[in-house]
Amino acid sequence: MGRTLFDKIWDNHTVRHIPDGPDVLYIDRHLIHEVTSPQAFSALREKGLKVFRPERTFATCDHNVPTLGQDRPIEDPSSAAAVAELARNTADNGIRYFPLGDPGNGIVHVIGPEQGIVLCGQTVVCGDSHTATHGAFGNIAFGIGTSEVEMVFASQCLMQNKPKQTRITVDGKLAAGVTPKDVILYIISRLGTDGCTGTFVEYAGDVFRDMSMEGRMTVCNMSIEMGARGGIVAPDAKTFEYIKGRRFAPKDRDFEKAVERWSCLKTDADAVFDREYRFDASDIRPMVTYGTNPGMGIPVDGTIPETATGCDDITFAKALSYMGFEKGERMLGKKVDYVFVGSCTNGRIEDFRAFAKAVDGRRKSDEVTVWLVPGSKEVESKIEAEGIGDELRALGFEIRQPGCSACLAMNPDRIPEGKYAVSTSNRNFEGRQGYGSRTILAGPLVAAEAAVTGEIGMPKI
Amino acid sequence: MEKINIIQSKAVLVPVDNIDTDQIIPARFLKTVSRAGFGEKLFYDWRFDSDGNPQESVLTGQSGEILVAGNNFGCGSSREHAAWALHDAGFRAVVSSSFADIFRNNALNNCLLPVRVSEDFLAGICEALKKSPDTELAIDLPAQKLTVPGVGETSFEINAYKKECLMKGYSDIDYLLADKDAILKYEETHCL
Incomplete structure (x- = not known):
């Protein structure tokens, strides 16, 4: 039987399978921010451990930051302390950090792709449910809790049960004025806020194929809002073009070799999903x-x-x-x-x-x-x-x-x-x-x- | 880590569907860098008005170690603070007809047992608790059974690995650290 895109990436990252238990899954990219990482760093310190693979973790501050006067110290003392703690923790562990005001700073799920940190066919996690965003590049990307952030720090791995799989196909052409946000709000309104709980979603069909990378990110981002661990779109020429030349992306010959590998990241024609949903683009209108x-x-x-x-x-x-x-x-x-x-x-x-x-x-x-x-x-x-x-x-x-x-x-x-x-x-x-x-x-x-x-x-x- | 075996207690009934982690612990309380003290902030905006004065809520007058909640409990944000707040407030188990995935993992990593029952059984528990709020529920983790007087007994699922972790007080991190050789070996052939 054929395998899904998700199966291929999952299998490629499975370090060990525990019978009647979870898989030990290797994590390629770990993104962190100031809200869900401090307790993981302190737990690590209490155990006398350091971050195992600091080069695979990237940090930004985004949740606590004011959106005016970023050149001045943060006024709220708790917010300021949380951001300062992240600076200290990343420095102590040799993790790259994009502090406030840095040209690389921003919301964790915006800068990951923008800086070429997130590529294709990877496992990507972050202590943040909207990590699903990075599935737009053909990654298994999902949100985790702080105990799991600590596990990734300590071992670059997580213990996860393989979720079931759902495919959502939207064919046809969107009407003028219908944005990617409307597409995902429509899908969630049809499937419900727990419609995909326990599953990972692949988005397929004309609408996602025709959508820009940023549009695909908007869609994957909200996969969690229908309960899905994450959403994924098969990478294509548009994906590779987006990644090309970005700061941390592979360059020149390395990039070409990577594209060769990434081009195989597709669901086999005979792969079977646990659930399938189909929608028609012409039924989707601007949503609220x-x-x-x-x-x-x-x-x-x-x-x-x-x-x-x-x-x-x-x-x-x-x-x-x-x-x-x-x-x-x-x-x-x-x-x-x-x-x-x-x-x-x-x-x-x-x-x-x-x-x-x-x-x-x-x-x-x-x-x-x-x-x-x-x-x-x-x-x-x-x-x-x-x-x-x-x-x-x-x-x-x-x-x-x-x-x-x-x-x-x-x-x-x-x-x-x-x-x-x-x-x-x-x-x-x-x-x-x-x-x-x-x-x-x-x-x-x-x-x-x-x-x-x-x-x-x-x-x- | 703490262990779980048998949990026998009165229950706190919150018969609302889709209780998200923003309700369990509002975002403005996530600024602290420690794990302690979140229990006081549990369901804060239900329990207090905008000036911080206590107000009547679905929780008023209830106590127990088991929370009984509507479908899709813990949806939304991945904040583990939600599990910390429930545990810190004295809860050891949550009974619902479904749990959001990230919350369930967070609960399991914090000695808070998510017990999934059928919608019918949940409706039965809700009825029983409305009639007799002092009803004691009994959760037997080794036998994977939940017993509710006047309603009956039901089994619940948990994978063998996690069950052993909870009963013996092991955590995933112990397992992963012990498996470092396999991880190093994996890295030798893994590109990117």
Whole structure:
């Protein structure tokens, strides 16, 4: 029987198989940040151990960082201490660290591919559930807990049960104004927030083949929001072109040899998946969420369901009450107080290009606070180099500095209690963007419409 | 590491589906660099209002070492702080009809036993606890059985390796460190 792309990478990284137990899986790339690594470093110290393969780990600070005044010390003492601890730990263990302000700094899942740290056919982990992002390059990439971060430090390996496998195929052509974010929000709305729990997803079909690398990252990034450990897209010429010439990627002859190897990374025609889902691109419209998990999504011009979908009645009622919405209501025309464009889901240059294009010369609404937060220093530089920064500033917008920002509000970028935010990030959980914040997830085009009109509306593209 | 064998206790019932790790421990409490003290912050935004005053919640008046929760418990962020908070608050097991994968691993690495039961059995436990909140649940890890008076007995799955780890107090890191030779040998032929 044929093997899936996932099988091939998994088998290639299995150091040992334990009968009726997990596999010992070798890890090629370990990304770390300041939130989920300190306890792993201290546990390592207590055991008298050092990091076993420091050259395979790369560090950045992103969750705790302010998005204004990054040249000044971080004001919040706990945030400052967490970032300082990362600097100390990485220096002690010989790990490459991209500190605040460094041209390589940014959100961990933005800089991994951008710096050529993450390649193809690799195992990639990080103490962060959105590690799924790196599956866009044909990697087995998944989030882990801090105890597991410690295991990777100590042994460059993890003990993992091989998950089941799901294939999601979307064929056809997306309509104008439908972004990769809409594709994944649509899929999650159909499969539910636990629809792929216990499985790893391969995305296949015309839509993902035609999608840019950044679009594939947006899709893979949110695999976790339907419970999947990760998502993967088979690498192709587009993938290799993206990697070529990046800072830590193999160069010249080494690169050519790598591409030869990577070109074999495909699912065999006769491979069998545990589950298969098929969708038609023409059914996908610009999406928004109305509830408190990413599965509660509908087309922008749709209506909130009359009955609970993907959860029980109590949970459904609790979600609508939290959001201040009624069942059967339309989302079009709902007032918005904040717009957040950024995060590891939609904080890349293509997202800011799309946002600027959809703004289309219209001024920012006075009723809305808009936070435009590049995913990395490199994205920030491109925004300026391409003139997007000047164009948006002339229309009343402000470009902030890179970081996770309002996605999870660990820094000062918090949505106030009861306020509505259209966010290009990945989670609309209760309180995710600040105590009592009400999040409406969407892509950059819907965000642009909200930013200039102050309401939920169909993107003008 | 601590060991798990038999857990017999009253239960805390939270009959809500899709409880995410942001509910279990809000992100703003993740700034500390130690593992201690997260129990006080467990379900913080349910238990306290925006000014930090205690408020009525689904948890009010309940206590026990076993949490009984709705489907898809622990979805969302990979933060192990969620498992630390539950353990620090005195929980030793969580019973649900399904668990998010990363949370389940984190729980197993922290002596917090995830017990997966059928949706029907979970509904039965919820009914029993609503009627008699003092009902004691009994979890027998060696026998892989959960017994709930008035509802019955059900078995639950756990792989043999993890079961042994929990019963004997072993952790994966001990295994991996003992397997260094195999890892070094693997590295000799592994490219990249």
